[in-house]
Amino acid sequence: MSSFITGxxxxxxxxxxxxxxxxxxxxxxADMAVFSDEPIEFPRGVLDRPSHMSLAVVSGAVSxxxxxxxxxxxxxxAYPLVTGGMPIFSFWxxxxxxxxxxxxxxxxxxxxxxxxxxxxxxxxxxxxxxxxQPEVICLRVxxxxxxxxxxxxxxxxxxxxxxGKLERAA
Amino acid sequence: xxxxxxxxxxxxxxxxxxxxGASKRYxxxxxxxxxxxxxxxxxxxxxxxxxxxxxxxxRPVFWGxxxxxxxxxxxxxxxxxxxxxxxxxxxANWRKPVTRAAEAITVFALMIGGMFPLIHxxxxxxxYWLFPYPNSRLLWPNYRSPLMWDVTAISTYLIGxxxxxxxxxxxxxxxxxxEASGWRLRLYKLIALGWTGSDRExxxxxxxxxxxxxxxxxxxxxxHSVVAWDFAMAIAPMWHSTIxxxxxxxxxxxxxxxxxxxxxxxxxxxxxxxxxxxxxxFDNLAKLLLLMxxxxxxxxxxEHLTVWYGNEPKEMSVFGARVSGRFSxxxxxxxxxxxxxxxxxxxIRRLRSITTATIASVGVLIGMWLERYLIIIPTLSMPRxxxxxxRYAPSWVEISITVATFAAMAALYLVFxxxxxxxxxxxxEPHEEEH
Numbered sequence: 001m002s003s004f005i006t007g008x009x010x011x012x013x014x015x016x017x018x019x020x021x022x023x024x025x026x027x028x029x030a031d032m033a034v035f036s037d038e039p040i041e042f043p044r045g046v047l048d049r050p051s052h053m054s055l056a057v058v059s060g061a062v063s064x065x066x067x068x069x070x071x072x073x074x075x076x077x078a079y080p081l082v083t084g085g086m087p088i089f090s091f092w093x094x095x096x097x098x099x100x101x102x103x104x105x106x107x108x109x110x111x112x113x114x115x116x117x118x119x120x121x122x123x124x125x126x127x128x129x130x131x132x133q134p135e136v137i138c139l140r141v142x143x144x145x146x147x148x149x150x151x152x153x154x155x156x157x158x159x160x161x162x163x164g165k166l167e168r169a170a
Numbered sequence: 171x172x173x174x175x176x177x178x179x180x181x182x183x184x185x186x187x188x189x190x191g192a193s194k195r196y197x198x199x200x201x202x203x204x205x206x207x208x209x210x211x212x213x214x215x216x217x218x219x220x221x222x223x224x225x226x227x228x229r230p231v232f233w234g235x236x237x238x239x240x241x242x243x244x245x246x247x248x249x250x251x252x253x254x255x256x257x258x259x260x261x262a263n264w265r266k267p268v269t270r271a272a273e274a275i276t277v278f279a280l281m282i283g284g285m286f287p288l289i290h291x292x293x294x295x296x297x298y299w300l301f302p303y304p305n306s307r308l309l310w311p312n313y314r315s316p317l318m319w320d321v322t323a324i325s326t327y328l329i330g331x332x333x334x335x336x337x338x339x340x341x342x343x344x345x346x347x348x349e350a351s352g353w354r355l356r357l358y359k360l361i362a363l364g365w366t367g368s369d370r371e372x373x374x375x376x377x378x379x380x381x382x383x384x385x386x387x388x389x390x391x392x393x394h395s396v397v398a399w400d401f402a403m404a405i406a407p408m409w410h411s412t413i414x415x416x417x418x419x420x421x422x423x424x425x426x427x428x429x430x431x432x433x434x435x436x437x438x439x440x441x442x443x444x445x446x447x448x449x450x451x452f453d454n455l456a457k458l459l460l461l462m463x464x465x466x467x468x469x470x471x472x473e474h475l476t477v478w479y480g481n482e483p484k485e486m487s488v489f490g491a492r493v494s495g496r497f498s499x500x501x502x503x504x505x506x507x508x509x510x511x512x513x514x515x516x517x518i519r520r521l522r523s524i525t526t527a528t529i530a531s532v533g534v535l536i537g538m539w540l541e542r543y544l545i546i547i548p549t550l551s552m553p554r555x556x557x558x559x560x561r562y563a564p565s566w567v568e569i570s571i572t573v574a575t576f577a578a579m580a581a582l583y584l585v586f587x588x589x590x591x592x593x594x595x596x597x598x599e600p601h602e603e604e605h
């Protein structure tokens with residue numbers, strides 16, 4: 001069973017230093033999480049979180065486009081009208097509808113991707129979350145019990161003010 | 171100028187303070203606005219009960235106040251998305267105290283504007299016929315109709331704007347949940363979706379907001395273009411114009427900005443946010459308003475010049491009625507408040523202030539409502555066949571519903587500002603305070 005340890009920092013540079021040291025000692029990026037009450041931007045390579053949001057949004061838009069073209073094509077041909085073989089489906093006249101529904105696809109996929117990539121609705125309730133005070137940055141590290149001492153020492157060395165163990169939620 | 175730094179805890183306290191309790195004045199104003207809004211609902215109920223005949227619309231003017239209000243409110247809704255999205259994409263730092271107030275305007279104005287096609291339908295209970303659902307009548311919506319364009323455009327814009335308002339609200343609401351109790355705690359927890367402030371969440375939020383800003387910008391421009399095409403696709407005098415799309419978009423941004431300045435000034439005064447909504451925010455917005463005023467004048471001039479030079483008799487009838495005929499008082503009042511007033515008050519640097527920007531904005535709101543009126547009513551009153559000419563006068567039902575929408579907008583805004591911080595706390599970095 002893995003354990004959780006946190007260190008609180010007052011400067012971004014100290015957090016970067018801690019992350020670099022922990023990575024050098026074998027801790028993976030997936031085992032580290034930074035908590036703050038405002039967004040903190042790290043330089044590339046420090047704690048990258050790969051994202052496929054842009055690609056997913058384009059895919060969502062394309063899917064909705066194909067869906068709406070299909071619906072419009074089907075419904076315009078479903079009229080019980082005798083047209084003597086003349087088309088009643090006009091692609092360009094329905095262009096606005098295609099455009100708007102394509103954008104709707106992009107919007108809904110963005111919202112869906114945000115929920116998925118942020119992990120909001122699929123968070124393991126057992127993993128403890130540190131209480132973050134304003135203007136304080138908290139680094140949480142998941143590690144095996146036998147490496148707790150090493151991680152704590154690394155955090156302290158990097159400038160953590162308070163280092164403590166977090167218990168799993170019941 | 172005294173320069174001090176506002177500490178973060180004070181920022182939080184200042185921006186959260188308006189959420190606590192409701193003063194007698196707040197309750198009284200909200201009650202009054204609610205009564206006016208309810209009166210509008212009563213008028214609508216009367217129209218549903220008796221029939222659309224109680225409205226002043228009749229042959230040949232089938233689009234009256236309802237369509238004027240529809241275009242006006244959709245225009246106001248452009249405040250949020252365009253201000254917020256453009257400034258977000260360009261990383262303009264001064265936008266931060268302004269964006270949420272603007273995004274909230276968008277959502278409420280769209281909700282109100284989107285109701286007008288339903289009110290105008292008459293038999294509102296049949297609105298679902300606009301959606302493609304399997305039915306025994308084998309009838310499907312006609313997607314080539316601009317009415318269907320409106321339905322899809324406004325629905326997409328409303329959903330997008332709600333998400334655009336909601337996403338940056340999550341971190342603030344999560345913080346509020348830590349100190350709330352009772353029903354507020356339950357509400358904030360529900361909205362916060364379990365936000366913890368982890369780097370994963372912040373990264374996802376920032377990426378999503380960047381993408382949403384780009385998407386919503388494209389949707390916002392398309393929405394008002396579609397509203398313009400409701401008119402321009404008809405071969406009616408002074409409607410069938412290629413510049414109607416951009417003309418409407420410019421007018422929408424113009425009125426949206428004006429709405430935003432008025433709302434921000436009221437928020438600033440009533441919520442005592444003088445340290446957050448600073449003179450330079452209003453100065454920047456006032457300059458943007460002046461720019462839009464000039465653009466609006468250019469489009470209006472171009473539109474009227476080509477009609478006048480073409481001298482086509484049917485077009486000239488409408489042109490004459492607007493410029494020197496029975497609609498001329500409204501026309502010249504529109505030009506005065508949309509151009510002359512902003513040009514003087516905002517163009518002359520020493521006259522430009524928060525008060526003058528607000529005065530000019532109120533004028534622009536009146537002027538842009540008149541512009542929508544002047545686009546719709548003269549053209550419909552004077553169709554191509556002269557024997558079909560007619561007049562339009564709004565009934566008490568239309569006037570009641572129109573007034574009620576303004577009250578509803580203000581009431582919704584008041585309620586929102588009591589539930590959520592009207593200035594985004596997490597986006598608000600400590601700044602230099604101006605005195």
